[in-house]
Structures are given as C-alpha cells and as structure tokens.
Amino acid sequence: MTRGRGITAIDGAIALIAILLIVQMWLLTATLESYLAGHSEPIVPAAILSGLILAACAGLFLFIQRIDANIRSAEEPDSRHSSPSAPR
Amino acid sequence: MGVRGLKRTSTQDPVWRDEFSAQSATERYVTRRQFSKFLVLTSLGMFVGNLWILVRSWFAAKPSFTPQPVSTAAEIPVGGVKLFSYPTPDDPCILIRRSTDTFVAYSQKCTHLSCAVYYAREQNRLECPCHEGYFSIEDGSVLQGPPPRPLPRVTLKREGNDILATGVEI
Numbered sequence: 001m002t003r004g005r006g007i008t009a010i011d012g013a014i015a016l017i018a019i020l021l022i023v024q025m026w027l028l029t030a031t032l033e034s035y036l037a038g039h040s041e042p043i044v045p046a047a048i049l050s051g052l053i054l055a056a057c058a059g060l061f062l063f064i065q066r067i068d069a070n071i072r073s074a075e076e077p078d079s080r081h082s083s084p085s086a087p088r
Numbered sequence: 089m090g091v092r093g094l095k096r097t098s099t100q101d102p103v104w105r106d107e108f109s110a111q112s113a114t115e116r117y118v119t120r121r122q123f124s125k126f127l128v129l130t131s132l133g134m135f136v137g138n139l140w141i142l143v144r145s146w147f148a149a150k151p152s153f154t155p156q157p158v159s160t161a162a163e164i165p166v167g168g169v170k171l172f173s174y175p176t177p178d179d180p181c182i183l184i185r186r187s188t189d190t191f192v193a194y195s196q197k198c199t200h201l202s203c204a205v206y207y208a209r210e211q212n213r214l215e216c217p218c219h220e221g222y223f224s225i226e227d228g229s230v231l232q233g234p235p236p237r238p239l240p241r242v243t244l245k246r247e248g249n250d251i252l253a254t255g256v257e258i
Contacts, residue, residue: 043142060128
C-alpha cells in the first residue's frame, strides 16, 4: 500500500470513529435522560448498542494500526535511521 | 497531519533525538495514532457510562407508595382543581374534578423543564406556561410543545367522601 492511499484509509477510519462516537454520545445522553425520568426499558438495549459501537471503534483502531504498520514496513525497513516519511 | 517545517538536519542524528524530542513543536503535535487512540478511549468512557446506568437501574429500589388522603369530593367543584404533594412534599401534583364522579391527578412538573403546569378549563387541557407545552387531561399525554414525555399520573381511590392518592404511574 502506498503512503497516500494509506493516509486516506486512516483518515477515513478516523472519520468513521468520530461519527460512531457522536452516535454513542447521543445514546448515552438519551439513556440517561430516560433513566432519570423513571423509564428503564431502553437501558439494556442502549448498553448493548454502546458495546457494539465500542467494538467497532476498537476494530477501526486496530485497522489504523495495521495500515500504519504496513506503510512503515513498506517504506522504512529501518525506520530509526531513515527520513520521517510514514504517516503520523 | 505532517510535521511541517521540521526537518532533520542530518541523517547522522543520534538515536536519542528520535526517542526524546527536544523540539516543543514536536511535543505538541498530535499524531493520527494518538488521536484515534483518544477517540477509542472516549468511546470506552461512553460505554462505561451506559454500563453505570445499567448497574444503577438494577440496584435501584422500587418506589413504594403509601395511600394518602389529598382531598374530599365536596372540597372541589366540577371543573375545579386542588394542588397537593405526593408522594413526597417535593412532588407537586394537581387534582382536577372533571365531572361529578371523575377525578384525575397528575404531577404538576412539566416533563420538559419542570415548570408548574396548570389546568386551562376553556381548552380542557393542562398547559405549561414556560414553553407552551400542552398535555391531555385524559391521560396526560403531550398534545403540543417541547415536553418529551407524558405527565406522570397519580392514581386515585375514592373512599366515601375522601379521595386518596395511591401511586404514581410514569
């Protein structure tokens, strides 16, 4: 994978994580609001959904790590003594 | 995200320069890896928050209500109201006599921002003056406005001339 494509993929994954995080924030506030109003029905589904979103975020994070490692290994066999060309 | 303007002067820099950055610009720089890690940790925090709510709801005590006399039938004319507190003094409620034998009671706190609702007799509905939230007198459901939920309904029981509050239906 080239560096440019790798950075594009990483940026896309970060954007996706950010979107998932916004959904998770909304989920938490809606669940809290509902709980404080005395409604406990949505609490379990919300916790499950929040866990799924966390798993998706963790998966995307691992994806970013893997892409990053691939780019580094492709472009910098010895990263310690070469120019800083890998995505940061 | 690249470190602009930061160039290594020589490929012969000692290893410690890579390990211990001496440039403040590099120290302040947030890499994609760090940013994505921060986002994932924030997601973990959101999940922990949801779990916390779940645990709280599991261990929350079920509310118990004791019957409490709130009024007598003769005290309120048809179309009249009486304010009372139930189940605690901090829970204002409104009792409405809809007809000779029909009484209804609701929490007086608007479900939007807890303003006190009042009975609008001409429109036959409960109204919140703060943001014009209207509630049905039939079941407390929202007719109009920003309130997200119906008004909690106070269950009533009539014993002779006395009207007792026996519980709250959310």
